[in-house]
Amino acid sequence: MTKKQKHLETKHSICIVVGPMPFSKKILTRYQKESDLDLVFIDGGAKHLQKFARLIKKNGISPQYFGDGDSSNKVMNHKKRDQNLSDLAYFLKNAVLKKNLHKYEHYLFLGFLGGRMDHELINIGEFFRFMKSFNAKTTPRVFIEDKIEFFPKGLMETNVMGTFSVTTLEKSKFKISGQCLYKTKSPITLQGLSSRGLSNTGKGVIKIESTAPLAIFKNN
Numbered sequence: 001m002t003k004k005q006k007h008l009e010t011k012h013s014i015c016i017v018v019g020p021m022p023f024s025k026k027i028l029t030r031y032q033k034e035s036d037l038d039l040v041f042i043d044g045g046a047k048h049l050q051k052f053a054r055l056i057k058k059n060g061i062s063p064q065y066f067g068d069g070d071s072s073n074k075v076m077n078h079k080k081r082d083q084n085l086s087d088l089a090y091f092l093k094n095a096v097l098k099k100n101l102h103k104y105e106h107y108l109f110l111g112f113l114g115g116r117m118d119h120e121l122i123n124i125g126e127f128f129r130f131m132k133s134f135n136a137k138t139t140p141r142v143f144i145e146d147k148i149e150f151f152p153k154g155l156m157e158t159n160v161m162g163t164f165s166v167t168t169l170e171k172s173k174f175k176i177s178g179q180c181l182y183k184t185k186s187p188i189t190l191q192g193l194s195s196r197g198l199s200n201t202g203k204g205v206i207k208i209e210s211t212a213p214l215a216i217f218k219n220n
Contacts, residue, residue: 013103013104014107014108018040019088019111023113042066043071046074066090066091109144127150151215152213153212164201167193167217180201181200
């Protein structure tokens, strides 16, 4: 069964999760008319609070704060005690354990790209683990800014215009079809971080099927 992805303009429940790294405020313009959303700051991400002032005031949002508080002067109302987890991993684990992950149709993560390469790579690894909590019938849309879209295992479809790459962290049987330059006639083996998924071109709706979670990196 194919999970048809909704357009970003469609009104639906959204969780915006904000980390400490810089990101473009223009990404938020498409959400200004949304009224059904939650806002989460991951420790030092609280420094971006002012960027969300309009959304908070318009929708009467009470932001949530996750972390150990070492990078923020905000009181963490979800205090991390386990230093074996990053603040982001703490939030993702909490979402799974509290069964909140299926509450949302759309997760938007901001401020988790750039900076130290080890942090960025480990964040991406945490997102892949997060996607194991979903399947193609229940998954929300999960984005890091407008650059990366994550998918669980199963058959999914999305809209891609321009150059993109597909990657996974685990060996997968993978198939891609639809409006893209390079397709697979039958499933292929896609190794973790393999160059075999590098540099395709999207021209509309594409369908992807995988036996492991994967991500599309969009170069738009």
